[in-house]
Amino acid sequence: MSKNRTDLTNRGAASGSVTRRTFLRSTALAAGGLIAAPAIMRHAALGSDDPILIGSLHDQSGAVGTSGVPMVRALELGIEEVNAAGGVLGRPLKLVHYDTQSNIQLYTQYAQQIALKDKVAVVHGGITSASREAIRPVFGRYKTLYFYNTLYEGGVCDRNVFSTGTTPAQTVEKLVPYALERWGKKVYILAADYNYGQITAKWMEKYTRDNGGEVLSVDFFPLDVTNFGSTISKIQQAKPDVVFSALVGGNHTAFYRQWAAAGLKGSIPIASTTFGLVNELAALEASESDGIISGYGYYEELTTPASTKFTGALKEKFPGIPYISELAACTYEGFHLWVEAAKKAQSIDRMKVTEALEEGMSFDGPTGTVTIDHKTHHTVRNAFLAEAKEKLWSVVGSYPDQPPADTAAVCDLIANPRDTKQYVISL
Incomplete structure (x- = not known):
């Protein structure tokens, strides 16, 4: 054997x-x-x-x-x-x-x-x-x-x-216009540096342009990256209305903690296609995750x-x-x-x-x-949008029967x- x-x-x-x-x-x-x-x-x-x-x-x-x-x-x-x-x-x-x-x-x-x-x-x-x-x-x-x-x-x-x-047409296509309408048109994109992150970032760019927005920058990160200090400084200087995140995995969870520690969570909101898949709501404090928006085909809270x-x-x-x-x-x-x-x-x-x-x-x-x-x-x-509130997801949008x-x-x-x-x- x-x-x-x-x-x-x-x-x-x-x-x-x-x-x-x-x-x-x-x-x-x-x-x-x-x-x-x-x-x-x-x-x-x-x-x-x-x-x-x-x-x-x-x-x-x-x-x-x-x-x-x-x-x-x-x-x-x-x-x-x-x-x-x-x-x-x-x-x-x-x-x-x-x-x-x-x-x-x-x-x-x-x-x-x-x-x-x-x-x-x-x-x-x-x-x-x-x-x-x-x-x-x-x-x-x-x-x-x-x-x-x-x-x-x-x-x-x-x-x-x-x-x-x-796929992006089922969720990202809903998430991007929701975020732009709620927070503003200037966007900064963060994504994992492999095909999911690279291609999803392109979809984020497309839907941002389609909805009258502007992409200020797109940054990619290998899955083993845990220090986002320099990137957070760049985002502060760019002053976007919203950050779109397609970061992936347990290591990238560090970004959200460092973002809150830098005092930016209350001033620049985050919308993500991946946040929550690695149990981030349990791992982070509510003060670090509250207000983040995500888009998925399912939430436990349904x-x-x-x-x-x-x-x-x-x-x-x-x-x-x-x-x-x-x-x-x-x-x-x-x-x-x-x-x-x-x-x-x-x-x-x-x-x-x-x-x-x-x-x-x-x-x-x-x-x-x-x-x-x-x-x-x-x-x-079906597809859904939800907002993190007190370590739970609150569904804010439902989109039935979405085709690929x-x-x-x-x-x-x-x-x-x-x-x-x-x-x-x-x-």
């Missing part, structure tokens, strides 16, 4: 089939650690009692690990629910999870292992766009269906991939019956779980979309499930009704089903 698969609370494994009783017992143990993963699938033909393997590649440690923990928990919850209802096609589901530790090399390594050795039916995984682009070609090469359940910059056009998170049921179940199963954001909600919905498609197809075959999803598969989840768009393999979904219009401008998988690119949308 590989040394990378021996730790059952991290990314370990033990081979062999499980009964429903032993599976549910192992699921209950997940409250203290991640579900164990099988080392190598048996080469014998699977019987009706053998579990269907669901893959997970999510960071549980490192710069974005805090974001990944609720995503895996959402998968664990979904699997437990489906198994309690009889499984899929009469078989239980079992999670095969690897902690990718915010390390792109591990993403590539584990992607090959989960596809070739574990032979999972589907993979849910990736947080940063860099991690997605590291594993997306692997799953295409080995014909393993892949769900990317994270908000991102848009443009992925790949029939083997379903992207369930929000009070719909489906949202309340989802958050209640996660918190009961996993006490102390970090904030339940769009990342967890979209992962849960992506999982259930695959389940419903497998049931409709009466198969876990990759192409049969893909074709069932392409028929416009919908799921009523915590974010509302989400529907697969055949042309782009993205989702039509940005990706639809460059992607048509109906006309070009063999496309496998990520397009940088011309702005």
Whole structure:
């Protein structure tokens, strides 16, 4: 057995089939650690009692690990629910999870292992766009269906991939005009220095121009940067009306603390496409976060019956779980979309499930009704704006049934089903 698969609370494994009783017992143990993963699938033909393997590649440690923990928990919850209802096609589901530790090399390594050795039916995984682009070609090469359940910059056009998170046309297009109208037209942009931050910054610039605003400067930061003193001085000198932030990860949380310490929070407001995804409201004092505006496809504070049921179940199963954001909600919905498609197809075959999803598969989840768009393999979904108040989010805007219009401008998988690119949308 590989040394990378021996730790059952991290990314370990033990081979062999499980009964429903032993599976549910192992699921209950997940409250203290991640579900164990099988080392190598048996080469014998699977019987009706053998579990269907669901893959997970999510960071549980490192710069974005805090974001990944609720995503895996959402998968664990979904699997437990489906198994309690009889499984899929009469078989239980079992999670095969690897902690990718915010390390792109591990993403590539584990992607090959989960596809070739574990032979999972589907993979849910990736947080940063860099991690997605590291594993997306692997799953295409080995014909393993892949769900990317994270908000991102848009443009992925790949029939083997379903992207369930929000894109800029669904959230940034709402956030920018709201901020400009509320605070003023002069904008300073901060973003993480990789493709998500770079492309999202371009969308911020576009929507600022479209709404009569002016971009004073755009600054990019590697994910390991924690000192923003010189940047804060530059912003003070530029005197913008609002700062737009697409900073990413636990290290970048330092910006908001340093911003408040410099005495600027009360004079220059912040609107962000990423603030809150790393549990910032819990990590920061209310005096450091109050007033920040964000735009997402989900907030834990939504009070719909489906949202309340989802958050209640996660918190009961996993006490102390970090904030339940769009990342967890979209992962849960992506999982259930695959389940419903497998049931409709009466198969876990990759192409049969893909074709069932392409028929416009919908799921009523915590974010509302989400529907697969055949042309782009993205989702039509609700979007929201919210303001941080006393370490909670207060929803200030709701936008139902938003299409992935940005990706639809460059992607048509109906006309070009063999496309496998990520397009940088011309702005």
